[in-house]
Amino acid sequence: MKKQNLFEIIYQDKDILAVSKKSGMLTIGTPKDPDHNLYHYVREYLNLHREKCFIVHRLDRDTSGIVLFAKSFEMKERLQKAFEERNVVRKYEAVVREKLPLGLNKKVVQYLFYDKRSGRVFIANPKEKKGLEAITLIRTNNYIDLGTVLDINILTGRQNQIRLALHSLHYTLIGDDKYAHDDAKKMLLNEYYLELPANLRLKQNVFSIRPLWLSNTKEK
Numbered sequence: 001m002k003k004q005n006l007f008e009i010i011y012q013d014k015d016i017l018a019v020s021k022k023s024g025m026l027t028i029g030t031p032k033d034p035d036h037n038l039y040h041y042v043r044e045y046l047n048l049h050r051e052k053c054f055i056v057h058r059l060d061r062d063t064s065g066i067v068l069f070a071k072s073f074e075m076k077e078r079l080q081k082a083f084e085e086r087n088v089v090r091k092y093e094a095v096v097r098e099k100l101p102l103g104l105n106k107k108v109v110q111y112l113f114y115d116k117r118s119g120r121v122f123i124a125n126p127k128e129k130k131g132l133e134a135i136t137l138i139r140t141n142n143y144i145d146l147g148t149v150l151d152i153n154i155l156t157g158r159q160n161q162i163r164l165a166l167h168s169l170h171y172t173l174i175g176d177d178k179y180a181h182d183d184a185k186k187m188l189l190n191e192y193y194l195e196l197p198a199n200l201r202l203k204q205n206v207f208s209i210r211p212l213w214l215s216n217t218k219e220k
Contacts, residue, residue, distance in 0.1 A: 006041050010066065010207050016079075017042065017053075017069040018194070018207040023186055027058035027067060042069055057083055057157060062175065065092065065191025066207050082197055083157060091193035092152040092162060093141075093214040097172040097182070100148045106138040108165040112158045120178070121160040123168065134158040136165035142215040146174060146188070149213045162189060188213065 008020040019042060021027065026037040034040070043053040046069075054076035056068045070076035082088050111124040113131035124131035135155035142149045150171075152162055160178070167179040175187030190212050196205040 007038055010209060011204055013203050015071055015075050015202065017046065017071065019067055019069070020209050021059055021064055021067050023062050023064040026061045028055060038067060046071070056080055059191060060160065062187040063189045063191065066194045066209060068194065068207070078200060079196070082200060086155055087197040089193070089195035090154050090157065090191060092154065092189060092191045093211050094150045094152055094162065094166065094190075095144065095147050095174050095188035095213050096150060096166060097147040097174060099143065100140045102140050102142065104140040106169060108136040108138065108168060110134045110164060110168065112161065112164060114159060121158075121164065123164055132156070132158055134161045134165070136161060138165065138169075144213055149215070151214060
């Protein structure tokens, strides 16, 4: 695959770069795989234009969608503060195998912690005062042949947050082999919308891509 096909540029100016990441690619490298990742390829692209590259946030390897990069350390700090203060709107779409009633709304509040020994994220008991709060808003939107399409808004950005929220509801996220044990080749989870707060005074603060499965037409 040619490098220019590994990600799609959605928007860029002198301060930021927004791209669409493909499913199956890490956002940032690991010691075992330092080169095949989105950050590596975006940095190569920006280096050719004599611009710097700073990662702002991440998507899981098997999640596709919008990833934002800063072109200066100062902008990186400003953007990450907005994420930390929960001032960024992040919308995802997902497909689960169950046929659920349309228009169903769920709010999932969890406390998640990463276990270094197993390399997995777990749900903590709130009484244990362990882990980081994860808030996920889920709405059933439409049907496709594979199942029910969900419209999801996350108020926090935790590793594996959406996957664990769906798992706790006993929904089977297609392609999630870690928690749902689904053997589809591709995980159907995509971030299609990202909105930054207006007080950052960016030239553009809303970024979106065309949803893959989400439809405005709600079937009954």
